[in-house]
Amino acid sequence: MVSSKDLAHHFDTPRQQFNAGKIGMWIFLVTEILLFSGLFCAYVVYRGNHPEIFVYAHQYLDKNLGALNTAVLIFSSLTMAWAVRAAQLEQQRALVVLLSITLLCGFVFLGVKSIEYQHKWHEGLLWASRYNPQSHEGQGHETHAGGDAAEVTAGDHDEAPKNVGLFFSIYFLMTGLHGIHVIAGMIAIGWVLNRARKGHFHRNYFGPVDYVGLYWHLVDLIWIYLFPLLYLIH
Amino acid sequence: MVDFSVNTFSSLAGIPLADLSGGGSFWLPPPESVSAWAVDNVFYYIMYLSYFFFALIFAVLVLFVVRYRRRPGVEPVKTATHSLTLEAVWSLIPLGLVIVMFYMGFVGYVELRSPPEQAYEILVSARKWSWQFTYPDGTMSTDLHVPVDEPVRLVMSSEDVIHSLSIPAFRVKMDVVPGRYTRTWFQAKQTGKYDLYCTEYCGTGHSDMLASVVVHEPGDFDTWLAEAGDILGSSATPVEAGEKLFRIHGCGSCHSTDGTPRVGPSLKGIIGETHRFEDGSSAKVDETYIRQSVLEPGAKVRQGFKNQMPTYKGRLSDAEITALIQYLKSLSK
Amino acid sequence: MAEPDAASAHDEHEIAHVMPLPVLLGVFATLMVLTFLTVAATWVNLGWFNLPIAMGIATVKATLVALYFMHLRYDQPINGLAFLTALVFVAVFILITLLDSFQYQPDVQLYRDQNPVSTSE
Amino acid sequence: MATTVDGNITDLPADGTPVNYLNCDHGIRSWVFTLDHKRIGVMYLISIMASLGLGGLMAMLMRAELAHPGQQLFDENTYNQLFTLHGAVMVFLFIIPGIPAALGNFVLPIMLGAKDVAFPRLNLFSYHLWVVGALFFILALTTGGLDTGWTLYVPYALHSDTRVLTAGMGAFILGFSSIFTGVNFVATIHTMRPPGMTWFKMPLFLWALYATAIIQVLATPVLGITLLLLSAEILLGIGIFDPTRGGDPILFQHFFWFYSHPAVYIMILPAMGIISEVIPTFSRKHIFGYHLIAYSSVAIALFGFLVWGHHMFVSSQSQLAATIFSLLTFSVSIPSAIKVFNWLATMYKGSIALDTPMVYSLSFILLFGIGGLTGLFLATLSTDVQLHDTYFVVAHFHYTMMGGTLIAFLAGLHYWWPKMTGRMYNEFWGRLCAVAVFFGFNLTFFPQFVMGSRGMPRRYHDYPAKFEIFHFLSTMGSFLMGMALLGVLLYLLYSLFKGARAPANPWGSATLEWECSSPPPKENFAETPTVSDPYDYDPIKYDAEKHCYHRIPNVE
Numbered sequence A: 001m002v003s004s005k006d007l008a009h010h011f012d013t014p015r016q017q018f019n020a021g022k023i024g025m026w027i028f029l030v031t032e033i034l035l036f037s038g039l040f041c042a043y044v045v046y047r048g049n050h051p052e053i054f055v056y057a058h059q060y061l062d063k064n065l066g067a068l069n070t071a072v073l074i075f076s077s078l079t080m081a082w083a084v085r086a087a088q089l090e091q092q093r094a095l096v097v098l099l100s101i102t103l104l105c106g107f108v109f110l111g112v113k114s115i116e117y118q119h120k121w122h123e124g125l126l127w128a129s130r131y132n133p134q135s136h137e138g139q140g141h142e143t144h145a146g147g148d149a150a151e152v153t154a155g156d157h158d159e160a161p162k163n164v165g166l167f168f169s170i171y172f173l174m175t176g177l178h179g180i181h182v183i184a185g186m187i188a189i190g191w192v193l194n195r196a197r198k199g200h201f202h203r204n205y206f207g208p209v210d211y212v213g214l215y216w217h218l219v220d221l222i223w224i225y226l227f228p229l230l231y232l233i234h
Numbered sequence B: 001m002v003d004f005s006v007n008t009f010s011s012l013a014g015i016p017l018a019d020l021s022g023g024g025s026f027w028l029p030p031p032e033s034v035s036a037w038a039v040d041n042v043f044y045y046i047m048y049l050s051y052f053f054f055a056l057i058f059a060v061l062v063l064f065v066v067r068y069r070r071r072p073g074v075e076p077v078k079t080a081t082h083s084l085t086l087e088a089v090w091s092l093i094p095l096g097l098v099i100v101m102f103y104m105g106f107v108g109y110v111e112l113r114s115p116p117e118q119a120y121e122i123l124v125s126a127r128k129w130s131w132q133f134t135y136p137d138g139t140m141s142t143d144l145h146v147p148v149d150e151p152v153r154l155v156m157s158s159e160d161v162i163h164s165l166s167i168p169a170f171r172v173k174m175d176v177v178p179g180r181y182t183r184t185w186f187q188a189k190q191t192g193k194y195d196l197y198c199t200e201y202c203g204t205g206h207s208d209m210l211a212s213v214v215v216h217e218p219g220d221f222d223t224w225l226a227e228a229g230d231i232l233g234s235s236a237t238p239v240e241a242g243e244k245l246f247r248i249h250g251c252g253s254c255h256s257t258d259g260t261p262r263v264g265p266s267l268k269g270i271i272g273e274t275h276r277f278e279d280g281s282s283a284k285v286d287e288t289y290i291r292q293s294v295l296e297p298g299a300k301v302r303q304g305f306k307n308q309m310p311t312y313k314g315r316l317s318d319a320e321i322t323a324l325i326q327y328l329k330s331l332s333k
Numbered sequence C: 001m002a003e004p005d006a007a008s009a010h011d012e013h014e015i016a017h018v019m020p021l022p023v024l025l026g027v028f029a030t031l032m033v034l035t036f037l038t039v040a041a042t043w044v045n046l047g048w049f050n051l052p053i054a055m056g057i058a059t060v061k062a063t064l065v066a067l068y069f070m071h072l073r074y075d076q077p078i079n080g081l082a083f084l085t086a087l088v089f090v091a092v093f094i095l096i097t098l099l100d101s102f103q104y105q106p107d108v109q110l111y112r113d114q115n116p117v118s119t120s121e
Numbered sequence D: 001m002a003t004t005v006d007g008n009i010t011d012l013p014a015d016g017t018p019v020n021y022l023n024c025d026h027g028i029r030s031w032v033f034t035l036d037h038k039r040i041g042v043m044y045l046i047s048i049m050a051s052l053g054l055g056g057l058m059a060m061l062m063r064a065e066l067a068h069p070g071q072q073l074f075d076e077n078t079y080n081q082l083f084t085l086h087g088a089v090m091v092f093l094f095i096i097p098g099i100p101a102a103l104g105n106f107v108l109p110i111m112l113g114a115k116d117v118a119f120p121r122l123n124l125f126s127y128h129l130w131v132v133g134a135l136f137f138i139l140a141l142t143t144g145g146l147d148t149g150w151t152l153y154v155p156y157a158l159h160s161d162t163r164v165l166t167a168g169m170g171a172f173i174l175g176f177s178s179i180f181t182g183v184n185f186v187a188t189i190h191t192m193r194p195p196g197m198t199w200f201k202m203p204l205f206l207w208a209l210y211a212t213a214i215i216q217v218l219a220t221p222v223l224g225i226t227l228l229l230l231s232a233e234i235l236l237g238i239g240i241f242d243p244t245r246g247g248d249p250i251l252f253q254h255f256f257w258f259y260s261h262p263a264v265y266i267m268i269l270p271a272m273g274i275i276s277e278v279i280p281t282f283s284r285k286h287i288f289g290y291h292l293i294a295y296s297s298v299a300i301a302l303f304g305f306l307v308w309g310h311h312m313f314v315s316s317q318s319q320l321a322a323t324i325f326s327l328l329t330f331s332v333s334i335p336s337a338i339k340v341f342n343w344l345a346t347m348y349k350g351s352i353a354l355d356t357p358m359v360y361s362l363s364f365i366l367l368f369g370i371g372g373l374t375g376l377f378l379a380t381l382s383t384d385v386q387l388h389d390t391y392f393v394v395a396h397f398h399y400t401m402m403g404g405t406l407i408a409f410l411a412g413l414h415y416w417w418p419k420m421t422g423r424m425y426n427e428f429w430g431r432l433c434a435v436a437v438f439f440g441f442n443l444t445f446f447p448q449f450v451m452g453s454r455g456m457p458r459r460y461h462d463y464p465a466k467f468e469i470f471h472f473l474s475t476m477g478s479f480l481m482g483m484a485l486l487g488v489l490l491y492l493l494y495s496l497f498k499g500a501r502a503p504a505n506p507w508g509s510a511t512l513e514w515e516c517s518s519p520p521p522k523e524n525f526a527e528t529p530t531v532s533d534p535y536d537y538d539p540i541k542y543d544a545e546k547h548c549y550h551r552i553p554n555v556e
């Protein structure tokens, strides 16, 4: 029941084909991890040497929006993993629905991000060379129960340590690169979704769903670290 | 065009293949600093090991190729396809040897990197493409002058890109990095003149970024310092003073005085000319203009050039600039 | 080539392990709770200790995602191995670089104190 | 037809030449969009040869300029662009893809007994990426060039008014091309091995490619992010690397070398793999110490990640880090030593034939020996202070990259040439040029050791007269070598048209790629071949009147 178009000429069994694809995907994820490692390295080096910059600057990030996006991504990870299960069990309708939800979550995530970026833009909280903060009336996000006093007074400039721009350079690099990966993931999901609607997948051929799933989970994984590193600094 | 004629060789004939004077060898120049041993000892240790291993490999290789060359009727002999003992031998012996290598190198490195406490400190400032050495009394020079038999510590930093200060005769090399200090030191063993190179690629003038190290008798050093100290005073005319300043402050690395443009325009006979600028405006070159060019070069950027000139605000006194202007004027005639 | 009887048995699969629904939902719930915890942890000031906590929780979350959402727990070991290798090398990269930059920071700081203009934003 | 005898070929077309991957279908599209690993390998081969020619041409020009002190042909800026582009082209366009993507692509699946690599589409994509990357390089070269040195150090790269962005983008794309090759090879070796091909039945060339793939996958992404950060620095001014914005230029060097040191083992491991195939074949002896050679490849790959700081001993890296890096660097030299001695031991009591591939392999052992041993001078902390950024380093890495990798590449090229093209090249010219290259090479680069240790800095357009003799000799040598290599190109091209038809197994090798006809059929093997010890030459018997070897399954 494996049609020849599902099994490439150079493979013997669907299992061999699936495992090959899976290893391939994992190796690719490895490269993605090392791609991000550069940014994490920069982050660690600068935070290690200039903690004051990070403590001062992180409060301009909106913790709540960050948390919201975290939730959205985790939920999308659930639907994605579920979609893989659906594909394996040939539950075609469920597959289509779940993939659609995942894709939707992607859009929500990007929406929230763009709101955050707009704020930064207006307040001039940009990377080193464009960093010129406006008067901080606008920034009042960081006011949850017991936000510690040291940070609330950060409005006036003489409080500001040197080279705060570096924090925002790193912030935009990390979230930016992650955002690009989200978009790439969404394109991939869109492609799988389209094939799912045409009913391409069955219990002996669901590799693409699984691989795209892995990729999407990695994007989630990276965010799981970005969130506390950028938004939740003390 | 390149000439490969025979007389090339005759022209080369003069050069000695090995510089054996004063402990130099085919490989290394004579060691002129007290810590040269830090490099030389381990260098020769590795060198002789390399001779040995290369000879060994070469000999075995030739022997096998000759002895076991393929000949009709001669079949290869089956021998062991592996032998832990053998393989252990030729991994453990090298292992031991390299551990010694590392240790010797480490000891030497520490020597080269730890200047004695009471060393004579000279500030080094590197820029495209010249060196500037500042002595404790504020005196500046473009060649490095040091007293013999006295430890000298160099505290270095760069104004633009990364450079690297290298004095092969002293076994000294250290990068000069913008935005931070780097340090190195040496103690010259005898008076003389030695080469100083820039060994980190820094652009167009990289291979011209040379200087000499002049090692003086202690007495001579002080007299040199004294007169190098006040340029205006020690020179007969303002023009002469201006000429010195022009050298010391490295103007020459960007400006020729013979009319050929380099990174910056040639300064030959510019006084009185009218120059157009990148922003389209133009002005007559006079004292005020030159003063401005030196203090805020970006203000008027000469057409066809980029705003690459560093400002000399705070580095040149008003009197010195006047001297420079006198010198530039003298070029016009 | 799939045996028909394999198809009949629910959740049985001849190519790869199928993740039971309860597991998926359970993992999701845990992840959400942990997310809330990290945010909550920042409401109380534990000084330097906040960082390890945040990182610890993040790592637990990451592990859950990797093991269950990404099937690593039931996958061929090689994939997990690849994943771990990546992490090890990332650690090497970051730690050695960090160690070095810590070591030479004083020379940078000294320069900045003495030449304030040249390194402002 | 010799080719039909033991190749598993079923049908013969009218003209008598058996169907093979070359003549199975025609037209440019059947090449540009092929999924056949063999055709992709061939396209890679042509491309990297062209790159080698380009890089070599620039090298010749550089040497001409350096023949004498003072300006000969070019001004400083032109010279700076020459050595930068020479280095960048040779590294990113030639030597990194060189052996794995060209020769590896062709033989890996066949050696494995597989029909193709795991992901043929990815394989083709990787080649197309290579072409795009190369185009970016050409673009940079033609529109303003590049003058940063191949190491792209900041802050100079930020100040340079040449095409840093274009070239950086090119290198970025080439990086992904290399990554995809690596992904493909790992997946292939893990999942495409036929029954019987256990890990330790694999030819050592495959072990080498596997180890290489590990590095490609783990290291190259860091080059990617480094180049992204560099571009962001230039375009946006993010300040991470820019001291005038509170950034740290040394950090860039850490990033760069975290990739670029492992990259040198991307260059050498496949080369060592080729040597491990050629030497046993032409000695008709089982390779000595198979397991240790296999393990040492992996060991080199992994240790190679822990030593990048040895490029920064005088860069104002901290003394602590420098010490650690120096110590770890030596750890790599041990596995290399093991390989060298095991190759020698393999020849012991063999029956050594000095065919061209073997001549190259022998010169590899000598030249890489020198290159590696001089690496020890550089790995040693105090001596590196004297030698860093002098011609000693230049000589070191040419002995390893050119004397090592390029020579091994030539060995492999001649070794598999009959298999790839179905033609034999002229042995006499082959040996002659191999010897000429050897002497030309040493004349070019040995003097550079001497002037280097005497203090001659690298990347110098002009130099003090005391170094003239060495530079002059070096230039002479390089012209000799250039001519020899041109000779190689010529007789190889000649053999394509006039060369004798190649039998399936001209050298008497025991690995699988010699079981199928030369050139191989499209699917490599009609039925999966039986796997046996790749270095057992007993069943390989010489067939005098056909001048080729056959596998006679020996009956115990």
Ligand code: HEA
Pocket: B049, B053, B094, B095, B097, B098, D151, D264, D265, D267, D268, D310, D311, D329, D330, D332, D333, D334, D336, D337, D338, D340, D368, D369, D371, D372, D373, D375, D376, D378, D379, D380, D384, D387, D388, D389, D393, D396, D397, D400, D401, D404, D405
């Ligand atoms: C194919 C590429 C290749 C290879 C294989 C190597 C191999 C090695 N390299 Fe090299 N290296 C480069 C390419 C390569 N290198 C390049 C391109 C640069 C310069 C980049 C730039 O700045 O532009 C460089 C620069 C470089 C430096 C920095 C120098 C400087 O800039 O100051 C150092 C320092 O440690 C170094 C060390 C080594 C060592 C220890 C090995 C070892 O792996 C060698 C191991 C081999 C042997 C040891 C020989 C075989 C063994 C024997 C013959 C038995 C006897 C052995 C013992 C007694 C130990 N290399």
Ligand code: HEA
Pocket: D049, D050, D052, D053, D054, D055, D056, D057, D059, D060, D062, D063, D083, D084, D086, D087, D088, D090, D091, D094, D095, D148, D149, D150, D151, D394, D398, D401, D402, D406, D444, D458, D459, D460, D461, D474, D478, D481, D482, D483, D485, D486, D489
């Ligand atoms: C694979 C790597 C590789 C190879 C093979 C070579 C090959 C050569 N290199 Fe290169 N070189 C580097 C990598 C390489 N180089 C690197 C990385 C640098 C550092 C750059 C930097 O500092 O940034 C460097 C720097 C460098 C310098 C130092 C420049 C300086 O510091 O000022 C010199 C100087 O002599 C030099 C010379 C040569 C010579 C004479 C050859 C010769 O061996 C060339 C011989 C080859 C040929 C002559 C081509 C022949 C081929 C054919 C004829 C086939 C042609 C095919 C077609 C035309 C289709 N190289």
Ligand code: CUA
Pocket: B129, B162, B163, B164, B198, B199, B200, B201, B202, B203, B205, B206, B207, B209
């Ligand atoms: Cu300054 Cu090179």
Ligand SMILES: [Cu+2]
Pocket: D260, D261, D264, D307, D308, D310, D311
């Ligand atoms: Cu290295």
